[in-house]
Amino acid sequence: MKTRKIAVNWFVDFDKEEKWLNDMAVKGWDFYRTSGVIYYFKKCTPGEFIYQIDFKEKKSKDEVADYISFRSSCEDQLAHQWKSKIYWKRNAAAGPFEAENNIAAKLRLTNKAFQYHLNSFIGLTLIAAFAFLVLMPLGRHLSGCCFAKWLTDFSTGLTYGILAAILLILLPILKKLNKKINDLISEIF
Template sequence: MTGKETKTCFRSYTAWQYQEEVDWMNKMAAEGWALERTNGFVHHFSRCEPGAWIIRLDRPSFKMSSPEGQEYLAMLHDFGAEWVGGVNGWIYLRRRADQGEFELYSDLAGKEHLLLRARSQMLFVLALALVGWLGSLLLAVCSSESFMAVYPVIYLSIPIAVVHGLTRLNRQLKAVRQERQLHE
């Protein structure tokens, strides 16, 4: 293949931006770029017919290497879907558009559970970020070096960013729950 037949994109999304990431990958597919593999940061595409693929992102509650994960992948394969990569529990899937609609969560309860799994992951990251910040604060207090005082300020930006993300994720969760109440 020539350089015009493949494309590599470096993009990073957070858990609360999962729908934006799905929308971007499907836009790439609509423009004739098939997602071939990804680790969540580096996305490899190859030229295809525009609109030939539908891309989905999932966050199962189990590891893909577990028996449940293998069963899930087999079910997806039977449905015509392919696993193309993953990162931190998130998995990237694609299915040919000519096979019909491709929805992983056809109901609001499934979407709610996906958001709850993403929120749990974010809470774990927040806990780690706070431990890192407390460690940097302790180092700054115990150190005689004046430049060390900057570290707690720098490390505080991580928990602040995670709290911002959790706020956005909670808004999405609230919207799904409100929609569920309307339909129940």
């Protein structure tokens, strides 16, 4: 009988990713590792675990370690960490991570997700700006050199690639998360 499974998937929306991991658990697959695209599972009793995706917001390693230690002492199990994402799991029998009516908790998690994507947005924008304002002019300045054409093509491709990623992927998710935050705030007041 197959006890391990590898699945390829890619998510920008953490809600969808979390739902997918929970759906896999319902089918009897316990998530334990990812590289962002490849997901690793091992066999478990169907519906044994539930998952929650969280985001690191503490800056120092000690603060992150303290956060993980605290949650681990409260029956949440650290399933995996990948970049700024923390994947938590717990026995489904212990109940949900949050009560469905806990708006403040949903707001906290959505805000962390917004910050995570905003950081990606800022990072990519800076890379695109560097490619456009430094690498591209440098390529033109070095015209005649065999390296110049490659540098110009590379910086042009990088700039447009990043702009496309921002416009097609990051901005819609930021917009969606911003709307969700506003909806949650309006539920509180």
